[in-house]
Amino acid sequence: MAVDLAQEPDVAELARRTAEFVRDHVIGVEVEHGGVVPSDDVRAHLQQAAKDAGVFAPHVSAEFGGHGLDMRGRAAVFEEAGYSLLGPLALNIAAPDEGNMHMLEAIATPAQKERYLRPLASGEVRSCFAMTEPAPGAGSDPAALTTRAERVDGGWRINGRKWFITGAEGAGFTICMARTSGEPGDAGGATMFLVEEDNPGLKVVRHIETLDESLYGGHIELEFDDCVVPDEAVLGEVDQGFRYAQVRLGPARMTHCMRWLGIARRAQDIAVARAAERRLFGSRLGDLGMVQQMIADNEIDIAASRGLILRACWELDRGEHASQSTSIAKTFCAEAIWRVVDRSIQICGSLGISGDLLLGRFLREVRPFRVYDGPSETHRWAIARRVLRRHEKNAR
Amino acid sequence: MAVDLAQEPDVAELARRTAEFVRDHVIGVEVEHGGVVPSDDVRAHLQQAAKDAGVFAPHVSAEFGGHGLDMRGRAAVFEEAGYSLLGPLALNIAAPDEGNMHMLEAIATPAQKERYLRPLASGEVRSCFAMTEPAPGAGSDPAALTTRAERVDGGWRINGRKWFITGAEGAGFTICMARTSGEPGDAGGATMFLVEEDNPGLKVVRHIETLDESLYGGHIELEFDDCVVPDEAVLGEVDQGFRYAQVRLGPARMTHCMRWLGIARRAQDIAVARAAERRLFGSRLGDLGMVQQMIADNEIDIAASRGLILRACWELDRGEHASQSTSIAKTFCAEAIWRVVDRSIQICGSLGISGDLLLGRFLREVRPFRVYDGPSETHRWAIARRVLRRHEKNAR
């Protein structure tokens, strides 16, 4: 039982077929629409194609129509799906649905699974995860949570404002994190609620314009205004919301990395193709030292990202919290992927910043990853704190 | 006569008034339109306001309605104008018009000045500079120029394709660089031609989508298709085009730096305002070490950029070619300004990537500066070559 980096044969095969599917069925649509899915029709068309190709919902258990991949398997398959901005949507593994499915499988009741997970896993509905709040609420510091749910007869009444809620436009349901005990600043006391689209207490305040535009359903500001939900809307146990958020966050962090790593590889491939064909100053672009340096640094960043993702996934699959390794992987990948896309643009010159290639679009899409799911600074702080605590423990 | 870094009093005063003008009359319009001037009306309105404020066309000689600033003076004033994406357009010092005015003043005949420079300097018409060609034509390597002008009776016939021609949409005239002798790859043999908007041989092929969108008149692909111009359309002397391009390029490189330095300062101010007000983890954002590091690095990058610009401008004002110092300043500034905007976004977190602030827009606008006017790699190559040549000369 030595160290082994080979994926299981069926995972490798699924990854190969996913790559093929993306190349044959997704990239054409992506290029046509400049990387942004324009309508539910296109979304439905892509998802049907993924079902036909047998690559749909690879992370969901067979019971709900998927392939039941563990985190290591996802690392292989999601990277291939992420090779196009539209690949994750096609496979139904885009954020935030993918993380929500992961969490629902882990903690929902059987009835909740039937009602929410099944249509979500099939692509029939979409969902969102309403956590982040405008200042001074929950942002980089989740404990600042201010949205509040109060006991009412047979259920709860939620009040509060959320923003940057990805995918909320048109989502069939929202998983809302609200404070059920304690005060803003307290570490615990949060509960997750399943809020349906037609709940009159749930209001879309506005669509927030952002640098990125490819996440389907946008980034939305929501208001929960005397939003009443029944007891069955509680996901998991009352006051355990932060603990469940961890269940969601560690893996979700990694699946973000996997998908964006696919885009990094794509950017590199576009740049390398350009470097192989373009001639400048009597040389092939790819024979100029500074271009070679950028190509090599891309390759290094991609390889290092992949190694860190795999390490964290292996730990997660062993049932570990993997807080340190997911923080490390997330921080490195978010910055490395950004560098890769940026260098790829530089290699392609003015073409790189034009719409003739998708690189400018990629740059816009990956920039926010250094901010969401914990800004790099927050992760670095957490990483250092754990190192110092480890030192203190050893020193005792 | 020791080293003195103080601007002349009247320049300092003009810079101060420009800053005031931008703050009071431009930023509101910029925010309203998300950083992109939507119409000629808005452009005309802004320019009129600049005229009223007495800050219009500061680089043009008094004869043509300006303040006659030398390069050092422009360094002070353009940076203030650049504090808003719309400031340069308001002052009529945006690319490419500003560089074209500079060149026309230097080399046009009196008749050409009346016909082209005067309306350009007053903002009545806009212009463009058609140099860059699709591969394998003139890009990073100007000598690859393939657009050709042949002698015809009483004039010239131009054929060729140009792209990424900034501001070409709606430009009253185009300064077109075409080969009048030699073959692609030859160092000389280019001539500049003044081609008017209504010339039937000048065709807009398409508007090229790019990451940046704030340069008025877009980035255009043009075709010169048997485009016949009279002898009076020759700007400067036949076959001296590359030499004139140098006249334009050195200063134009610096004015780009000045304007974008303004945006870097603006981004820093936005980030600092946010860091001063936002609280996180029980601290003010601006009291967290990693945020302080980003603020400090921004400050350092801005100061270093300013120093390099001033050095190059001083050399240019002394009549030196300043090839090395403008290459150094351009390379450093393009990268430093990019870093400043990127760090400012990071400081502001999710707000930084949203349209609620203009930082994402700034990021899109400054990215191309590392590519146009010579990609960083081309400048580094040129810088190193000059260093090596200097060494060889000294070694002899």
Add this chain to the structure above:
Amino acid sequence: MAVDLAQEPDVAELARRTAEFVRDHVIGVEVEHGGVVPSDDVRAHLQQAAKDAGVFAPHVSAEFGGHGLDMRGRAAVFEEAGYSLLGPLALNIAAPDEGNMHMLEAIATPAQKERYLRPLASGEVRSCFAMTEPAPGAGSDPAALTTRAERVDGGWRINGRKWFITGAEGAGFTICMARTSGEPGDAGGATMFLVEEDNPGLKVVRHIETLDESLYGGHIELEFDDCVVPDEAVLGEVDQGFRYAQVRLGPARMTHCMRWLGIARRAQDIAVARAAERRLFGSRLGDLGMVQQMIADNEIDIAASRGLILRACWELDRGEHASQSTSIAKTFCAEAIWRVVDRSIQICGSLGISGDLLLGRFLREVRPFRVYDGPSETHRWAIARRVLRRHEKNAR
């Protein structure tokens, strides 16, 4: 058989015991002597202690007294040994002996193994590998090899000059790479020769002073002056030297990375201990954001290095050439380790540059790793070339 990152239990146990041995028996000696082994006595003492602890020569097969670790196993154990500058010498896995043992096991004849490998594996003698030559000979470009071996009756006569030959002072034998066919610049035509210490044709020209000083036996300039060796001195086949050098270089690259990764971890531990105890501006040093950033970046660099090493080792153990993955790992690790040591110094402030801590010594020792075994630039060039070739192959 899914991806598994757990080391085999006996490897994990050997790594654990190695860590213990280094902590209990090596670090004291290292600190006493400032990181540089002062004499053969100290070397012998350390090696005896390693034998007593059962951790000696872990990479050599049992037949020659070792533990027969494959590359993945070495990754775990060598990193622990490398936690002290003296650990590798104590375990007899220091460069260049370790790489020479690896190569001798792979290609020497049984007689050569008895004569050279056995005493080398037991620590009785040391060895060196004479490849690099002064300009214009073999450096970053091995094909430039100029040292020449000519056929003489019953053997070969070697003439040429080598420099930066690590460990040559006092080495019992030298493996000399010499050209037996072709001309400098040709890709093939090299042969390896085993030259014994007392060969009158082998002369130490000088001890080259270098920034690093901890590699035992120094960096030496050697002259082969009509150095005659018998036919039995040929290691492997005639004219196959470059191929064998690859056998040595890939793994040797990785074992360098492993050992230096140990020093990076050590530097981080020293810095973290300091950050945990030192107070500044009313805070613990480790609570200041910029210090936390350095600690976190160290942790990230260490984790990413380890992942890249493991990937390359796994490929090597599968019998692959692993040229790309060893180049990637070497380039990244050499730079990451350097950054870690540099940041650790910065965290410790003036103490960090003093002899009171060993960090300044570490900095001196790791700097050359970005140059030897192929400078980063050569590896980046090779990495990019392979990427471009892969693209061309796929494009066909």
Add this chain to the structure above:
Amino acid sequence: MAVDLAQEPDVAELARRTAEFVRDHVIGVEVEHGGVVPSDDVRAHLQQAAKDAGVFAPHVSAEFGGHGLDMRGRAAVFEEAGYSLLGPLALNIAAPDEGNMHMLEAIATPAQKERYLRPLASGEVRSCFAMTEPAPGAGSDPAALTTRAERVDGGWRINGRKWFITGAEGAGFTICMARTSGEPGDAGGATMFLVEEDNPGLKVVRHIETLDESLYGGHIELEFDDCVVPDEAVLGEVDQGFRYAQVRLGPARMTHCMRWLGIARRAQDIAVARAAERRLFGSRLGDLGMVQQMIADNEIDIAASRGLILRACWELDRGEHASQSTSIAKTFCAEAIWRVVDRSIQICGSLGISGDLLLGRFLREVRPFRVYDGPSETHRWAIARRVLRRHEKNAR
């Protein structure tokens, strides 16, 4: 009175002669001794040569035998002196003597000037500045000062420990900073004392080994053990020590930058010479893109450093505190100079890390500059704080 970057003619001439002097009289000695002055004889010989060449003590007023250069003038001349590690000692402008002369001229009484400044300015004696203390005393945070001076009859009794006191070995006198009121942590309450070499209360505890070795007189740990000094030993006014330290620190920060900038230029020249002559892979080293990139980045770093130094010097010469501009310049220069030396080594490959060139020595000498005179982190913190305060002031 526009911006002017030309040095006054006599300053330019002195800089030219200094460069000539260093080339003709200093570099030979430097190379012979590996960059470290071995004895007072060599020091005396170098200083006599500087006197003969008319370039000695350029910063001291004519009254004390110098040229009376202001800070801008020093920027030009010190950079030339710094082109060799031994240049500053030869000109008597090495740390800490140079800063001490600056301060003595500014605040000493006429009698103190005669007794201390005159022999110091002539090179007859050396001096040191005893400020830094072991933790938890004054380090990055001067207010933590714990060395204490108590009133005794006719003078003061000093007790405390200082370390990293540069040049203390053999110094004729020490300027000791001690607390005369308040407690450690208080912002004020320090006084400067002139303590002579033969004072029985002043003891050298030990010579601290450091990465750098070229500052004459070493880095020393000192003990003030009931060290009694007369009232005339007070430098400036009682309790005003921190204010005077600022007088010394701002300019001293800049003169460090100037001298090390000279070394950066030297490193670049060594690397460029190598790049011009060495051939690799069929090209001249200097024609390889990655090498050109390093050469260009060196050139950019040097130019940017020079610009920042000049800005700070100009402000200092105008009588401003220049805290922000000296912090910016110091932080950037310390890191830029380090990068330049590091890249120069990389360009030269194995030769770069050998004693055959002095680059490894330079690397060791410049590394501490990122720590002393305020670590980069402390300066960044101070820079950011000033930016935030400026924002708050403007916001009001």
